[in-house]
Amino acid sequence: MPNISQDYVKWFRHSSPYINKHRGRTFVLMLPGEGIKHPNFHNIIHDVALLSSLGVRLVLVHGARPQIDERLQVADTYSNFHKNLRITDSESLSLVIQAIGEARTTVEAALSTGLPNSPMHGADMQVISGNFVVAMPYGVIEGIDLQHTGKVRRINTRALHTALDSGAVVLLSPCGYSPTGEVFNLSFSDVATHVAIAIKADKLLAFIEGDGVLDDDSHLIRQLSLQECKHYLETYYEKLGEHANPDLQQAVSACYLSCLQGVPRAQLVSYTTDGALLTELFTRDGLGTMIYSGHYEQLRSATIDDVGGILELIRPLEEEGILVRRSREVLETEISKFHVMEKDGAIIACAALYPYGDTAELSCVATHPDYRKGGRAALLLQQVEHQARKQKIKQLFLLTTQTAHWFIEQGFMQGKLDDLPVQRQLLYNYQRNSKIFIKSLV
Incomplete structure (x- = not known):
């Protein structure tokens, strides 16, 4: 060859x-x-x-x-x-x-x-x-x-x-x-x-x-x-x-x-x-x-056509244990919950919002390695928070193992398991031992 x-x-x-x-x-x-x-x-x-x-x-x-x-x-x-x-x-x-x-x-x-x-x-x-x-x-x-x-x-x-x-x-x-x-x-x-x-x-x-x-x-x-x-x-x-x-x-x-x-x-x-x-x-x-x-880099809601790009973006983070693994089937089912940042047709950042009544989980926050330290994740977070307020959500929470300091810089405060909705408490993975952070949107 x-x-x-x-x-x-x-x-x-x-x-x-x-x-x-x-x-x-x-x-x-x-x-x-x-x-x-x-x-x-x-x-x-x-x-x-x-x-x-x-x-x-x-x-x-x-x-x-x-x-x-x-x-x-x-x-x-x-x-x-x-x-x-x-x-x-x-x-x-x-x-x-x-x-x-x-x-x-x-x-x-x-x-x-x-x-x-x-x-x-x-x-x-x-x-x-x-x-x-x-x-x-x-x-x-x-x-x-x-x-x-x-x-x-x-x-x-x-x-x-x-x-x-x-x-x-x-x-x-x-x-x-x-x-x-x-x-x-x-x-x-x-x-x-x-x-x-x-x-x-x-x-x-x-x-x-x-x-x-x-x-x-x-x-x-x-x-x-x-x-x-x-x-x-x-x-x-x-x-x-x-x-x-x-x-x-x-x-x-x-x-x-x-x-x-x-x-x-x-x-x-x-x-x-x-x-x-x-x-x-x-x-x-x-x-x-x-x-x-x-807008050269476009912030928008994700569509079914973005599934492949999101998977390509989050897969390395899943392999490192930073993100929980999602199958294509799960992602296709939950794509309406995602927001993405697109540059020339490529997905360079994403985040998802999972509502629980007037509380919502911020999940799957990821930025392509080539575009980190450029403020893009913060812009995407602002977009997600804006959408959350439109849905009358009063509080965001998230679970993380390695990015606690960044979320603290974005206004999140450390919480405890009891602060989560009951449905989410039941899904908590004690083996991952994720830290819990909460931010009020009121």
Whole structure:
């Protein structure tokens, strides 16, 4: 039997729910010009081809800032900027168009590769570019005329969807056209944001140099709610000053605006790390930062479809003797008593509530090892207590052998056997010698 890497097998099996989940979804990828020039560019293209082969509808919006800078430098000219926007005058417009064309051709050529013994072999991808973006001039800002620098007026969504429905990858450049035939130099992040919103994309994926947003201790922040993202943007330059990275700020802003206008999730992905895109999309935690609208980790009542996930979660704790063993049959019968925390289709925490009149037992409290110390169990307990109050339950009790201190921190006090309902006293397992804790909900 061949020696197959167990890590690979495990990863491939765990990625299958995401393969099914992403099929038929629409993603907008936002790749800066720096990413095109980076040595990892061709790995990104290979991953884009893999996504396309898995049935993901893709719009790739590329930037061209370093390419434009090089063209201008060769021509011994330069651009002025105002509010981080390049002022595109008539003299430099032709050079800007050439640089954008060069960047687009580089991406198109890479997406068209089909050499044997390469990751692109047999991909046979169709790439469609076109006048999908209608633009208008930025005009005069604070007395400064931005001239041929423009902004998105609207997106031709019908034509875009037709191209995506054909199975093609749509490639968009940072330029747009007016109804009068003028060409405008656009911000690629502005294009990506407007496209994601207009076509109701499922994700916006913004490539950046680093991994994502860092906290004050330089640790990666895995996820940001819209409110947290807004606060981050409002305080970004104030906190970092001269060390601020305008490219990161631009990417985070694009993610925020997209989610604010209905895109469910936006993610920051490194263009310097090989496989960052696939890791972000096909593993539970990814490598970057996610900005999300709504609840990323969902608290809800359990359904019969959750039985398998709950069993997988609690089985190790049962084997350690921390939880009392439950069979699938018992769990299926009692599933209405359970509440779960779900993340990307996986059950990462659970708890059950068993009423005895105006008293109820809190049972089977479990959190996946990868998600402990994150406050999730406390959130789930709050949810269960809320449901208990709605059922007019005045007091919770629980039996535990190893987690007494945590429950004390949550407001429980040690009780005795006589404090339990008579029916539950009769079921007490003296061999386990569990400690009893009680919490009033009044």
